[in-house]
Amino acid sequence: xxxxxxxxxxxxxxxxxxxxxxxxxxxxxxxxxxxxxxxxxxxxxxxxxxxxxxxxxxxxxxxxxxxxxxxxxxxxxxxxxxxxxxxxxxxxxxxxxxxxxxxxxxxxxxxxxxxxxxxxxxxxxxxxxxxxxxxxxxxxxxxxxxxxxxxxxxxxxxxxxxxxxxxxxxxxxxxxxxxxxxxxxxxxxxxxxxxxxxxxxxx
Amino acid sequence: xxxxxxxxxxxxxxxxxxxxxxxxxxxxxxxxxxxxxxxxxxxxxxxxxxxxxxxxxxxxxxxxxxxxxxxxxxxxxxxxxxxxxxxxxxxxxxxxxxxxxxxxxxxxxxxxxxxxxxxxxxxxxxxxxxxxxxxxxxxxxxxxxxxxxxxxxxxxxxxxxxxxxxxxxxxxxxxxxxxxxxxxxxxxxxxxxxxxxxxxxxx
Amino acid sequence: xxxxxxxxxxxxxxxxxxxxxxxxxxxxxxxxxxxxxxxxxxxxxxxxxxxxxxxxxxxxxxxxxxxxxxxxxxxxxxxxxxxxxxxxxxxxxxxxxxxxxxxxxxxxxxxxxxxxxxxxxxxxxxxxxxxxxxxxxxxxxxxxxxxxxxxxxxxxxxxxxxxxxxxxxxxxxxxxxxxxxxxxxxxxxxxxxxxxxxxxxxx
Amino acid sequence: xxxxxxxxxxxxxxxxxxxxxxxxxxxxxxxxxxxxxxxxxxxxxxxxxxxxxxxxxxxxxxxxxxxxxxxxxxxxxxxxxxxxxxxxxxxxxxxxxxxxxxxxxxxxxxxxxxxxxxxxxxxxxxxxxxxxxxxxxxxxxxxxxxxxxxxxxxxxxxxxxxxxxxxxxxxxxxxxxxxxxxxxxxxxxxxxxxxxxxxxxxx
DNA sequence: AATGAATGAGAGTTCATTCAT
DNA sequence: TATGAATGAACTCTCATTCAT
Numbered sequence: 021x022x023x024x025x026x027x028x029x030x031x032x033x034x035x036x037x038x039x040x041x042x043x044x045x046x047x048x049x050x051x052x053x054x055x056x057x058x059x060x061x062x063x064x065x066x067x068x069x070x071x072x073x074x075x076x077x078x079x080x081x082x083x084x085x086x087x088x089x090x091x092x093x094x095x096x097x098x099x100x101x102x103x104x105x106x107x108x109x110x111x112x113x114x115x116x117x118x119x120x121x122x123x124x125x126x127x128x129x130x131x132x133x134x135x136x137x138x139x140x141x142x143x144x145x146x147x148x149x150x151x152x153x154x155x156x157x158x159x160x161x162x163x164x165x166x167x168x169x170x171x172x173x174x175x176x177x178x179x180x181x182x183x184x185x186x187x188x189x190x191x192x193x194x195x196x197x198x199x200x201x202x203x204x205x206x207x208x209x210x211x212x213x214x215x216x217x218x219x220x221x222x223x
Numbered sequence: 224x225x226x227x228x229x230x231x232x233x234x235x236x237x238x239x240x241x242x243x244x245x246x247x248x249x250x251x252x253x254x255x256x257x258x259x260x261x262x263x264x265x266x267x268x269x270x271x272x273x274x275x276x277x278x279x280x281x282x283x284x285x286x287x288x289x290x291x292x293x294x295x296x297x298x299x300x301x302x303x304x305x306x307x308x309x310x311x312x313x314x315x316x317x318x319x320x321x322x323x324x325x326x327x328x329x330x331x332x333x334x335x336x337x338x339x340x341x342x343x344x345x346x347x348x349x350x351x352x353x354x355x356x357x358x359x360x361x362x363x364x365x366x367x368x369x370x371x372x373x374x375x376x377x378x379x380x381x382x383x384x385x386x387x388x389x390x391x392x393x394x395x396x397x398x399x400x401x402x403x404x405x406x407x408x409x410x411x412x413x414x415x416x417x418x419x420x421x422x423x424x425x426x
Numbered sequence: 427x428x429x430x431x432x433x434x435x436x437x438x439x440x441x442x443x444x445x446x447x448x449x450x451x452x453x454x455x456x457x458x459x460x461x462x463x464x465x466x467x468x469x470x471x472x473x474x475x476x477x478x479x480x481x482x483x484x485x486x487x488x489x490x491x492x493x494x495x496x497x498x499x500x501x502x503x504x505x506x507x508x509x510x511x512x513x514x515x516x517x518x519x520x521x522x523x524x525x526x527x528x529x530x531x532x533x534x535x536x537x538x539x540x541x542x543x544x545x546x547x548x549x550x551x552x553x554x555x556x557x558x559x560x561x562x563x564x565x566x567x568x569x570x571x572x573x574x575x576x577x578x579x580x581x582x583x584x585x586x587x588x589x590x591x592x593x594x595x596x597x598x599x600x601x602x603x604x605x606x607x608x609x610x611x612x613x614x615x616x617x618x619x620x621x622x623x624x625x626x627x628x629x
Numbered sequence: 630x631x632x633x634x635x636x637x638x639x640x641x642x643x644x645x646x647x648x649x650x651x652x653x654x655x656x657x658x659x660x661x662x663x664x665x666x667x668x669x670x671x672x673x674x675x676x677x678x679x680x681x682x683x684x685x686x687x688x689x690x691x692x693x694x695x696x697x698x699x700x701x702x703x704x705x706x707x708x709x710x711x712x713x714x715x716x717x718x719x720x721x722x723x724x725x726x727x728x729x730x731x732x733x734x735x736x737x738x739x740x741x742x743x744x745x746x747x748x749x750x751x752x753x754x755x756x757x758x759x760x761x762x763x764x765x766x767x768x769x770x771x772x773x774x775x776x777x778x779x780x781x782x783x784x785x786x787x788x789x790x791x792x793x794x795x796x797x798x799x800x801x802x803x804x805x806x807x808x809x810x811x812x813x814x815x816x817x818x819x820x821x822x823x824x825x826x827x828x829x830x831x832x
Numbered sequence: 833a834a835t836g837a838a839t840g841a842g843a844g845t846t847c848a849t850t851c852a853t
Numbered sequence: 854t855a856t857g858a859a860t861g862a863a864c865t866c867t868c869a870t871t872c873a874t
Contacts (some may be wrong), residue, residue, distance in 0.1 A: 025854090028854090029854090032854090047253075048251055048252075048253055048254075048338075049251075049253075049254070050250075050251055050252075050253035050254035051251075051252070051253035051338065053846080053847060053848080054847075054848060054849085055847080055848095063854095063855070063856090064855070064856055064857080065847090065848090065849095065856090066849085066850080066851085066855075066856060066857075066858090067854075067855045067856065069848090069849070069850080070854065070855070074848080074849080075847095075848065075849090131334065135251070135254065169416070171412070172413075173409060176406075176409050176413075177413070179390075179391075179394065180387060180390075180391070180409075180410070180413055182390075183386070183387055183389075183390025183391060183393075183394075184383060184386055184387050184390065186386075186390060187382075187383075187385075187386025187387065187389060187390055188382075188383075188386060190386075191382065191386075203379075206376060206379050206383075207383070209374070210375075210379075210380070210383055210414075210417065211413075211417060212417050213372070213417040214413065214414060214415050214416040214417030231836090231837090232836080232837090235837090256863080256864060256865085257864080257865065257866085258863095258864085258865095266837095266838075266839090267838075267839055267840070268839095268840090268865090268866095269838080269839060269840065269841090269866080269867080269868090270837075270838050270839065271866095272865090272866065272867080273836090273837065273838070277865080277866080278864095278865065278866090434857085434858090435857080435858090438858090453659075454657055454658075454659055454660075454744070455657075455659075455660070456656075456657055456658075456659035456660035457657075457658070457659035457744065459842085459843065459844085460843080460844065460845085461842095461843085461844095469858095469859070469860090470859075470860055470861070471844090471845095471860095471861090472845080472846080472847085472859080472860060472861065472862090473858075473859050473860065475844090475845065475846075476857090476858065476859070480844080480845080481843095481844065481845090537740065541657070541660065575822070577818075578819075579815060582815050582819075583819070585796075585797075585800065586793060586796075586797075586815075586816070586819055588796075589792070589793055589796025589797060589799075589800075590789060590792055590793050590796065592792075592796060593788075593789075593791075593792025593793065593795060593796055594788075594789075594792060596792075597788065597792075609785075612782055612785050612789075613789070615780070616781075616785075616786070616789055616820075616823065617819075617823060618823050619778070619823040620819065620820060620821050620822040620823030634833090637833090638833085641833090662867080662868060662869080663868075663869060663870085664868080664869095672833090672834070672835090673834070673835055673836080674835090674868090674869090674870095675834075675835060675836075675837090675870085675871080675872085676833075676834045676835065678869090678870070678871080679833065679834070683869080683870080684868095684869065684870090
């Protein structure tokens with residue numbers, strides 16, 4: 021009985037997080053109101069406070085939900101034994117796929133996390149930095165293995181990949197007709213080969 | 224006399240736009256309050272409405288201010304006689320430089336323009352689309368001249384360039400120590416050459 | 427339980443309408459402020475918006491409340507089988523009595539309804555026109571039955587009765603010592619007999 | 630020179646009063662704003678204060694302007710040597726004619742004078758009371774001369790006449806196609822003869 | 833005689849939050 | 854577990870008024 025109850029609570033809370041993600045994504049944190057969130061999950065405004073202590077807490081949970089998945093994947097990717105290109109493809113795939121499934125929460129993480137109180141923000145930052153560092157590491161290994169040009173700045177490269185993924189993630193969210201697979205391929209191709217013909221070996 | 228008066232008005236209105244840009248960039252449109260904007264330019268809240276009919280109008284003006292410069296440059300670049308690479312470099316330089324000078328307004332344009340009423344938004348959209356189309360055109364010309372690989376999707380490429388510039392623009396805004404020139408160079412290099420060594424000629 | 431709740435809401439809303447009527451009557455729509463209304467019913471300003479979507483909606487409800495009663499009576503009077511004079515007396519009695527009970531709302535209807543948005547105003551107008559038309563009809567029947575002089579313009583007569591009732595209604599509201607019964611009698615007498623002696627038969 | 634200047638001032642002030650009357654009539658005292666008034670006379674908001682110390686003073690001047698004319702006439706009528714009916718006709722004519730010429734100011738006097746500060750209001754009240762008293766006097770003389778029925782309450786009668794004139798005045802203002810002469814005739818007829826046939830002599 | 837610019841007080845409205853039920 | 858009702862703080866916006874020019 022008590023267990024069933026606890027289960028229901030967890031399920032409802034998940035629903036609340038998704039509802040909040042949806043509303044925050046659409047209107048931004050400050051532009052959204054708790055009534056909208058409550059209505060989207062079919063309860064009344066006051067009842068929301070059974071699941072969140074405050075609107076801010078809701079934002080925190082949404083952000084966490086948004087990234088925990090693809091941040092989790094990254095550890096697997098980084099620790100795997102694949103060559104550089106495979107890892108890069110895997111990263112981009114994981115990142116962009118996340119946008120299709122958790123698009124709203126991810127968008128919220130990107131756009132609204134700065135409205136979080138410091139304490140909560142830094143906890144998220146750790147996760148985010150971990151992601152970037154692992155990606156940076158992948159580039160370093162790529163440079164050592166010779167797959168990546170010596171002249172590439174690995175820190176910059178990681179940022180660039182994340183930036184481009186997020187930019188495309190945004191477009192994916194906005195346009196549901198966009199084919200995920202195609203975008204992944206093109207992004208990967210661009211990042212690996214650049215725009216120009218490869219005529220000479222450059223270092 | 225009357226001229227001087229009109230001039231003062233224009234100058235103050237410019238100041239108001241900059242102040243609004245600054246506050247919107249920091250807190251978002253809905254998170255910002257008109258009192259902050261007024262105080263940042265040294266007047267009282269109510270006086271702001273001497274320069275803007277509404278908070279929304281302020282947002283519109285900020286957005287316009289944010290892009291009109293680099294959108295204006297694009298026409299010059301596109302119409303010039305330079306080869307593909309030079310045009311790409313010029314574009315990236317213009318775009319990222321804008322972030323240093325009008326960083327706040329640009330950030331606002333990117334993040335908050337969707338809160339604009341439809342009418343005003345579509346006027347901005349035209350400008351933005353014009354930019355993207357010109358950039359697309361540059362890629363198409365590049366493909367014809369052979370500077371760009373045949374396999375590159377020009378529409379995608381233009382989006383990618385814009386996305387990456389904006390992502391780096393964000394970082395430039397957030398971190399004032401970042402060297403603009405270096406970022407421009409690295410972005411250009413990445414976009415032109417990709418991450419990998421160029422060993423074989425691909426089409 | 428739910429029923430009791432809905433009932434409470436309805437009761438409170440009625441109270442809000444009366445409070446609004448009272449304040450609007452005293453200060454006019456634009457001169458009144460929502461804080462006054464709220465305080466008059468013992469709640470805080472913000473709480474008023476639990477019952478009205480806007481100040482304007484409050485005005486609409488007050489106006490409706492003000493006339494629905496005497497407009498409703500009119501149907502009964504008009505459809506009854508009484509002779510002309512009895513119907514006229516009944517009309518005047520109903521109209522002026524309304525001023526004693528709903529004086530404030532009625533005054534508001536008369537003086538402030540023009541500040542209503544068009545949509546809501548036209549709904550009220552229908553009610554008002556219905557009232558005037560029925561009264562006009564009563565005069566026409568009176569003319570046919572011979573109780574009213576042939577020379578009387580029925581449209582004009584109806585307007586005149588309404589105008590006089592409203593003028594006296596105003597005085598009734600302003601001076602609570604005024605005896606309602608006396609006013610009704612004198613109005614009726616004046617309207618039926620005029621000021622002058624009846625010496626000859628005129629048509 | 631100074632004289633010409635003083636003259637222009639007076640003329641402009643008159644224009645200001647008319648402009649204020651027009652705006653107050655349309656939107657009510659509290660609903661009107663000084664900017665509207667200024668614009669209607671072709672000057673800027675701030676300049677209005679050259680002619681009025683405050684918005685309230687403007688209201689006072691409008692009210693005075695609205696009634697001084699027909700109140701002035703009343704003295705002439707009352708002091709004349711005409712019989713009762715002629716005096717009543719003259720009164721109604723003067724009152725309703727005023728609505729055609731100064732309709733806006735008169736409407737303002739009727740609807741908005743209560744928003745005047747006490748001091749100024751009582752000065753107007755004197756004028757208004759004087760009007761009513763003179764009218765009452767006319768009825769009393771009529772009763773003595775036999776033109777008016779003994780049973781008529783003269784105080785009531787005067788109020789009724791004023792009430793009806795104001796009610797019709799409102800309609801005259803609202804509907805510019807209404808023929809003034811017809812309205813005067815019908816009002817007079819109604820007040821003198823009532824609605825019913827005069828078959829017997831009543832006292 | 834008129835104006836542009838600014839002000840400050842106050843308005844209507846929204847909304848996160850609380851709490852008894 | 855959920856809700857209806859209420860609150861109070863914050864916000865946008867309006868406007869009468871002032872004053873240097």
